Every structure is written in structure tokens, then in C-alpha cells.
Amino acid sequence: MVEEEKDPGSEYFDSDVTDRERAIFEGAITLGAxxxxxxxxxxxxxxxxxxxxxxxxxxxxxxEDADIQVIEAEKKGKAPFDYPILTGEMIxxxxxxxxxxxxxxxxxxxxxxxDFPLMYIENVSE
Amino acid sequence: MVEEEKDPGSEYFDSDVTDRERAIFEGAITLGAxxxxxxxxxxxxxxxxxxxxxxxxxxxxxxEDADIQVIEAEKKGKAPFDYPILTGEMIxxxxxxxxxxxxxxxxxxxxxxxDFPLMYIENVSE
Amino acid sequence: MVEEEKDPGSEYFDSDVTDRERAIFEGAITLGAxxxxxxxxxxxxxxxxxxxxxxxxxxxxxxEDADIQVIEAEKKGKAPFDYPILTGEMIxxxxxxxxxxxxxxxxxxxxxxxDFPLMYIENVSE
Amino acid sequence: MVEEEKDPGSEYFDSDVTDRERAIFEGAITLGAxxxxxxxxxxxxxxxxxxxxxxxxxxxxxxEDADIQVIEAEKKGKAPFDYPILTGEMIxxxxxxxxxxxxxxxxxxxxxxxDFPLMYIENVSE
Numbered sequence: 001m002v003e004e005e006k007d008p009g010s011e012y013f014d015s016d017v018t019d020r021e022r023a024i025f026e027g028a029i030t031l032g033a034x035x036x037x038x039x040x041x042x043x044x045x046x047x048x049x050x051x052x053x054x055x056x057x058x059x060x061x062x063x064e065d066a067d068i069q070v071i072e073a074e075k076k077g078k079a080p081f082d083y084p085i086l087t088g089e090m091i092x093x094x095x096x097x098x099x100x101x102x103x104x105x106x107x108x109x110x111x112x113x114x115d116f117p118l119m120y121i122e123n124v125s126e
Numbered sequence: 127m128v129e130e131e132k133d134p135g136s137e138y139f140d141s142d143v144t145d146r147e148r149a150i151f152e153g154a155i156t157l158g159a160x161x162x163x164x165x166x167x168x169x170x171x172x173x174x175x176x177x178x179x180x181x182x183x184x185x186x187x188x189x190e191d192a193d194i195q196v197i198e199a200e201k202k203g204k205a206p207f208d209y210p211i212l213t214g215e216m217i218x219x220x221x222x223x224x225x226x227x228x229x230x231x232x233x234x235x236x237x238x239x240x241d242f243p244l245m246y247i248e249n250v251s252e
Numbered sequence: 253m254v255e256e257e258k259d260p261g262s263e264y265f266d267s268d269v270t271d272r273e274r275a276i277f278e279g280a281i282t283l284g285a286x287x288x289x290x291x292x293x294x295x296x297x298x299x300x301x302x303x304x305x306x307x308x309x310x311x312x313x314x315x316e317d318a319d320i321q322v323i324e325a326e327k328k329g330k331a332p333f334d335y336p337i338l339t340g341e342m343i344x345x346x347x348x349x350x351x352x353x354x355x356x357x358x359x360x361x362x363x364x365x366x367d368f369p370l371m372y373i374e375n376v377s378e
Numbered sequence: 379m380v381e382e383e384k385d386p387g388s389e390y391f392d393s394d395v396t397d398r399e400r401a402i403f404e405g406a407i408t409l410g411a412x413x414x415x416x417x418x419x420x421x422x423x424x425x426x427x428x429x430x431x432x433x434x435x436x437x438x439x440x441x442e443d444a445d446i447q448v449i450e451a452e453k454k455g456k457a458p459f460d461y462p463i464l465t466g467e468m469i470x471x472x473x474x475x476x477x478x479x480x481x482x483x484x485x486x487x488x489x490x491x492x493d494f495p496l497m498y499i500e501n502v503s504e
Contacts, residue, residue, distance in 0.1 A: 008456045012237060012246040021150050021247070024143075025232075028151045029245055032158025037419055040291035040340075041430075042411070042437035052419075052430030059420035061458035078386045080439035081368040088292075088337065106151075111138060116333040119155055120138040121147070134330045163293055165418035166466075167304075168285070168311035178293075178304030185294035187332035204260045206313035207494040211466065214418075242459040264489060264498040269402075273499070276399050277406045277484075281497055284410025358403075363390060371407055372390040373399070 007061075007099075019102035020124055026062040027097035027106045031119045033060065034068075034093060035108065041086040046070045049086065057095060064103075065096040088117035102126050133187075133225075145228035146250055152188040153223035153232045157245045159186065160194075160219060161234065167212040172196045175212065183221060190229075191222040214243035228252050259313075259351075271354035272376055278314040279349035279358045283371045285312065286320075286345060287360065293338040298322045301338065309347060316355075317348040340369035354378050385439075385477075397480035398502055404440040405475035405484045409497045411438065412446075412471060413486065419464040424448045427464065435473060442481075443474040466495035480504050 013022070038053055050068045057066035069092040073084035084090075094107040105123040110116070139148070164179055176194045183192035195218040199210035210216075220233040231249040236242070265274070290305055302320045309318035321344040325336035336342075346359040357375040362368070391400070416431055428446045435444035447470040451462035462468075472485040483501040488494070 006457055008240060009237075009242075009244050009246065009459060012244055014247050014249050016250055017150075017247050021147055021250075024147050024151050025154045025245075025247060028154030029158035032155035032160075033162045033420070034158075035162075036159045036292050037162040038415075039337075040288050041415055042434050044437035045433040048426070048429045048433045051426045055423040055426045056420050059422035059461040077366055077368040079384055081366055081370070081387060083437040085291075085340065087339070111135070114134060114329055114333055116135075116329040118135050118138055118333070119151075120135065121140050121143050121151060123140050124142055124147075132331055135333060159294070162418050164289075165463075166414050167289055168308050170311035171307040174300070174303045174307045177300045181297040181300045182294050185296035185335040203492055203494040205258055207261060207492055207496070209311040211417075213465070214463065240455055240459055242455040244459070260492060261489070261494075261496050261498065264496055266499050266501050268502055269499050273399055273402050273502075276395075277402050277497075277499060280403045280406030281410035284407035284412075285414045286410075288411045288413075288415040363387070366386060368387075370387050370390055371403075372387065373392050373395050373403060375392050376394055376399075 019100045020104065020126060023062065023097045023099040023102040023104040024106070024121060024124070026060065026099065027095050027104055028119070030057055030060040030063055030095055031093060031106065031108055035088055035091065035117075038091070039086055039088055043070070043073075043084045043086055046072055057093070062097050062099050063095055064098045067094040068092070091117065094122070145226045146230065146252060149188065149223045149225040149228040149230040150232070150247060150250070152186065152225065153221050153230055154245070156183055156186045156189055156221055157219060157232065157234055161214055161217065161243075164217070165212055165214055169196070169199075169210045169212055172198055179217075183219070188223050188225050189221055190224045193220040194218070217243065220248070271352045272356065272378060275314065275349045275351040275354040275356040276358070276373060276376070278312065278351065279347050279356055280371070282309055282312045282315055282347055283345060283358065283360055287340055287343065287369075290343070291338055291340055295322070295325075295336045295338055298324055305343075309345070314349050314351050315347055316350045319346040320344070343369065346374070397478045398482065398504060401440065401475045401477040401480040401482040402484070402499060402502070404438065404477065405473050405482055406497070408435055408438045408441055408473055409471060409484065409486050413466055413469065413495075416469070417464055417466055421448070421451075421462045421464055424450055435471070440475050440477050441473055442476045445472040446470070469495065472500070
């Protein structure tokens with residue numbers, strides 16, 4: 001059994017905030033963080049980038065699990081200027097967060113109909 | 127009256143997610159985004175950096191208002207290497223987000239007792 | 253007359269490095285810095301972003317002048333997910349650096365033939 | 379023998395630029411890029427972060443070799459807010475760049491006397 005994480009930060013929150021809301025809050029911060037930390041990275045190895053993003057996700061508080069997929073881009077341009085640069089459209093993230101008894105699954109992926117890398121809440125459970 | 131923002135993304139969310147939760151989600155993404163986009167920036171003008179962070183916050187969906195304060199750092203090091211670099215401890219953010227009738231105020235500031243730039247939910251109303 | 257900038261860092265450089273080379277070095281660092289600091293930024297105001305990038309450029313040592321153009325992107329996607337995100341292709345930078353008597357003009361812009369935002373040295377003078 | 383890298387970008391450079399200068403230019407861009415791409419990353423695994431930074435360095439044109447050390451920070455703050463965030467002071471970089479016959483070794487490390495993570499040119503050879 002995983003021990004419940006302590007939270008010395010809770011006293012700074014509106015007391016009305018539910019555990020579900022807190023679990024969503026922490027996951028959403030991490031989604032925004034990962035996107036804006038890593039977009040722009042020149043890519044040589046998709047695997048090492050995925051691993052670094054995953055480890056960075058798991059450093060955040062209340063993140064139980066993280067799955068990261070970087071979609072390999074087609075090379076364009078001319079060598080040696082033909083390396084891909086990470087964009088939001090190339091990242092797929094699934095995070096599981098837990099705050100006390102509330103567990104949330106949230107993620108990011110490009111939605112073709114929106115032409116946008118949407119961040120969304122996939123599932124909430126208590 | 128501000129017109130209600132459309133949301134073609136809603137169908138990708140768990141139908142169980144409340145308006146409050148969605149307003150929290152969007153604000154938390156923006157907090158994570160601002161931190162990880164701008165931390166590391168060399169600073170010459172606090173005002174222009176605050177303005178750029180604020181405009182970037184307001185570009186995000188469902189953000190109604192944003193207040194950004196960058197705390198001026200003491201110069202250290204020797205000229206010309208004595209310019210400050212933006213860290214999380216130097217940023218204070220207050221965001222107001224709205225999703226339908228739910229309005230949330232959330233923010234980030236350094237909490238001395240935690241020695242950490244905490245992100246928190248200040249107020250939730252419906 | 254602008255006073256010559258002091259350089260307490262010079263003793264850590266190979267003594268063989270010329271003033272021209274040092275002026276190129278400092279400008280190139282700044283080009284790489286600006287690209288990777290700001291790519292990924294959600295854009296609402298091109299002007300405030302250009303100003304923040306310029307101020308950040310001028311904070312770097314040995315940068316005399318900086319001109320920044322952010323090329324406005326077409327909106328795509330559906331509101332409210334239709335805001336542009338800064339990419340390397342959208343930034344045009346011209347920097348002037350000086351180290352002692354050497355002055356260098358360098359920059360970055362998208363070269364259509366290369367399909368790449370190339371960083372280049374435009375002019376070197378002593 | 380490593381084949382000489384092609385350079386379709388050379389025609390956009392001042393024809394006066396030497397091979398040494400070009401090798402310095404490309405390495406300095408990469409130093410600025412690595413710093414501003416990765417500073418701010420929450421750290422759980424130093425090894426995976428070092429590997430991702432190294433791979434990103436090697437994606438850049440004309441970079442022959444890259445050695446990255448991330449200095450582990452002491453934990454501060456209270457759990458779960460006690461994870462380290464990458465700062466410039468924590469990164470040591472050594473890059474080898476080559477442009478035609480010119481080879482340059484350059485790097486970044488915190489210089490205690492300057493209280494600054496200095497970028498410098500260690501060695502230039504032709």
C-alpha cells in the first residue's frame with residue numbers, strides 16, 4: 001500500500017475545495033508544465049526524451065503514474081538542419097493523479113477535429 | 127455581459143466533470159504553463175516581462191483575468207554577468223477563470239514556511 | 253561614448269580566442285537562448301512578446317542592440333483553442349554584439365529554401 | 379572517418395566568417411539552447427535528464443560530442459514540495475564542435491568567483 005502523501009500546502013487552499021478538485025488541479029498543473037518545459041526541444045532520440053518527460057512528470061506532487069508518447073516527426077529541411085523540434089502536436093500524455101481517495105486520469109493529445117493538442121480529463125473516481 | 131465562451135473541447139471530457147472542476151483545470155494548466163515557459167528568462171525590464179506573461183496567460187482559454195508580479199531580485203555576481211534570471215520564487219500570479227457559471231481564483235506565490243512557490247486555489251464560486 | 257564593458261569572465265577563455273570570436277560567441281548564445289526560452293509561448297499580443305524578447309536579449313552581456321519581429325500566425329483550430337503558439341519559424345532576430353573593437357551582426361530567420369529558421373552571421377567588422 | 383557534414387546554410391553567412399568562427403557560433407547556439415530549454419525542469423532522475431540534454435545537444439548541427447553533468451541539489455522545502463528544479467548553476471556542459479577542419483571545445487559551468495554559470499571557449503584548434 002502506498003502511504004498517503006502529506007500535504008503541508010493544504011492550508012493555503014480554499015477550504016471548500018474537494019479532493020477530486022485538488023487531484024484535477026495537480027494533474028492540470030503538470031500537463032501545462034510538461035508542455036511548456038519541453039516544447040522546442042531538438043530531438044535525436046525519442047526514447048530518451050520520453051523518459052525525461054516522464055521522470056519530470058513524476059517529480060510533481062500527487063502524480064501516481066505518467067505515460068508519455070512522442071510521435072516521431074517526418075524529417076523536413078536539408079541535412080544537417082533536418083532534425084525535428086518537439087511541438088505540442090507531437091506529445092501524448094496520460095497522467096494519473098491521486099489526492100486522498102480521489103483519483104483522476106487526465107491527458108493531452110492532438111484532436112484532429114480541433115486541430116489542437118487538447119488537454120482533457122478522462123476519468124474521475126472516488 | 128461577457129458572452130459565454132464556446133467549448134468544442136467539452137465532448138472529450140468525462141461527462142462527470144463539473145463546471146467548477148473545469149474552471150480549476152483550465153486555470154491550473156495556465157499556472158503550470160506560465161511557470162515553465164518563463165522561468166529562466168534573463169531580466170532587464172520587469173515591466174515588459176510582467177506584461178508578456180500576462181498576455182500569454184490571457185491567451186489561454188477560459189482565463190478572465192490575470193495579475194502578474196515579478197519580484198525584483200538583488201543583483202549578484204559581477205557585471206556584466208549580474209543580471210537576474212527569472213525563478214519560480216520571483217513570480218506571483220493571480221488568475222480568474224470562468225467556465226459557464228463557475229468562477230475560480232487561483233494563484234502562485236512563494237510560501238516562506240514551505241520554501242516553495244506554491245500553486246493554490248484561493249476561491250471557488252458558482 | 254559607451255564605456256567598454258568589463259569582462260571578469262575572460263580569464264576562463266582560451267587565450268587564443270580573438271575579439272571577433274568572442275563577439276560571435278556571445279551573440280550566438282543569445283540567439284539560442286531566445287529561441288528556446290520563448291518558443292511555445294501562447295500569443296495574444298505580438299507587441300508585448302516582441303518587447304519582452306528584446307529586453308531579454310539586451311540583458312545578455314555584450315549585446316548592443318536587438319531587433320525582434322514576431323510574424324503573426326494565421327488562426328487555426330476552433331475558438332477558444334485558436335490562439336497561436338510561438339514557433340521558431342515565426343521569429344526574426346537581428347542582434348548587434350560588441351566585444352572591445354569587434355562588432356558583429358547576427359540573426360535568425362526562416363529560410364524558405366531550407367525550410368528552417370536559420371541562425372547566421374550577417375556581418376563582422378573590427 | 380566521419381564524413382564532412384554538408385552545409386546548405388553557408389551561403390547565408392558573411393563570406394568573411396572563418397571555419398573557427400563558425401564552429402564557435404554553432405557551439406554557442408547550442409549552449410544557449412540547452413540552458414534555456416531545460417532550466418526549470420522538475421527533477422526526479424538526474425541520469426535521465428542528463429541523457430535527454432545530451433541527445434538534444436547532439437541533434438544540433440556540427441556538434442561532435444557532448445558531456446552533460448547535472449549536479450544534484452539538496453532537497454529543501456517539505457515533502458511533497460521538496461523536489462529540485464534545474465537551474466543554470468546545476469548544469470555542467472562540455473561540447474565539441476567541428477566545422478570543416480576547425481574544432482572547438484566549449485562549455486558552461488558555475489564559476490564561484492563570478493557567482494554565475496559562465497559559458498566559455500576552452501580550446502580552439504585547426
